[in-house]
Amino acid sequence: MTVDSPTATVLRQQVLVLYLATSALDSDVVGWSRYDGTGHTSPTTGDGDEPPYGTGIDALRDGWRLIQAAQLLPPYPGHEYDVSFLKHEFFFERIETLQADR
Template identity: 80%
Template sequence: MRQRVLVLYLSTSALDSPVVGWARYDGTGRTSPTTGDSDEPPYESGVEALRDGWRLIQAAQLIPPCPGDEYDVSFLKHEFFFEQIVDVRAER
């Protein structure tokens, strides 16, 4: 068994909001993924990932911006971590 990890950055803190960035890690080390390494997101929303069997393991903290920082673009705030446990014997 091994773990796959999916990181989705959503447009808001709601799981049904659109995906704006993503990264996938297959747990093998054979790939070198980077955020947004394809043209299309793997899912349209976090809810769609849940429907496909991904388990939510961490949701973004809701931290209000300081006055004057409402439009700061230094990082993507709404980060969600998902996992899947896959049987490596089934992949052979």
């Protein structure tokens, strides 16, 4: 007779970076990146034409946790309409439970 030992589990993080049109979480996604610590997927830059979510709120509703929001820095006088980088960056995470390898 054998006794089944409980299966060990480990936690792995998934990270989602959404660049929004404005500083509001309900504004449209204009860029994104994904990082998967579970190893289930291997997303790369440009691997899809459609964002994973329409807005930051949509990601929250799907279980992603907001861990960092973009700083709201005022533009330098005279540079209010310059285009440079995507400044409305939001970091989300989701923790997945996996079976530990033995």
